[in-house]
Amino acid sequence: MDTSRQLYELGATGWRRGLYDDVEHTFRAPIVNWIFRTATANLPGFTRYAWGQVKPLFETRAFAECSVAYRDAVLSALEAEERGPLPTLRKPTTGLSPAEYAQLRGQVATFDVVAPRLAVLFEVMDRALHEEPLGTDVADDRATTAPFPEHLDRDRGVAPTMADDVPGEIVETVDEIRAFHGFEGESLPSIYRCLCQWPGYLEPAWEALEPRFEGSGFEAALERGSAVVESFVDGAPYRPALGPGALDAAGVGDAGEDARELFRSFNGGPVETVLPALPVWAATVGSEGERSL
Structure with a gap:
């Protein structure tokens, strides 16, 4: 499986474009994440079938409660530290224009929306593909x-854009971010390629957040966020049929091994720290979402 191969939104046609529209509508965020672009490009039949299996989970009030609980679990753990409230960066601190600061807030809000959705997606897919217990x-x-609930997270973010290259003045900062999350080489998650557009924000924000990410509060945030996700998946009202037999019956069994490897790799490793960090970044500019229903 070529994980560098992706089908971007502008290149998607037919049912693939419809699936992307459905992902955005269901996830309530104007973004089709890397996992969908890569899976659709490499395993199209599997992705179409698998999305139909997992989509109902994200349309329940139980998931809505999970999504706000996930955000609150992460932020509350950090706020409980002796360091006190999380740092915030107002527009004058960043040197950004009003329009730039508004874009920053809107784009980071999008990542805040998808964080619990991706966390649940990876856990559900990993368990279901390996026929491990859920529900x-x-x-x-x-x-x-x-x-x-119709109102929750609807129309809260804006479509993210990404920097083509890391600006020279923040190369060291980005290297520190890679090291913290455990990324090798030039790999950089979408959130950071997005934030690289605003060096005046990213550099002071990382300087303020790095001690918090390295501290016991973030360790607690990881544990609490994971517990929220696992509790929801344990209590999932619908059980996606993604085991080998179900995939064979659906005519997509040939994709099973690649799919199992792909989603297991994302249900661990660097992603374990990237996803809980998303509401933290949003909180620095006041664009985090609701924390209770």
């Missing part, structure tokens, strides 16, 4: 299968 502790309450 074994389903709650008997209305939220379990009730619809996702």
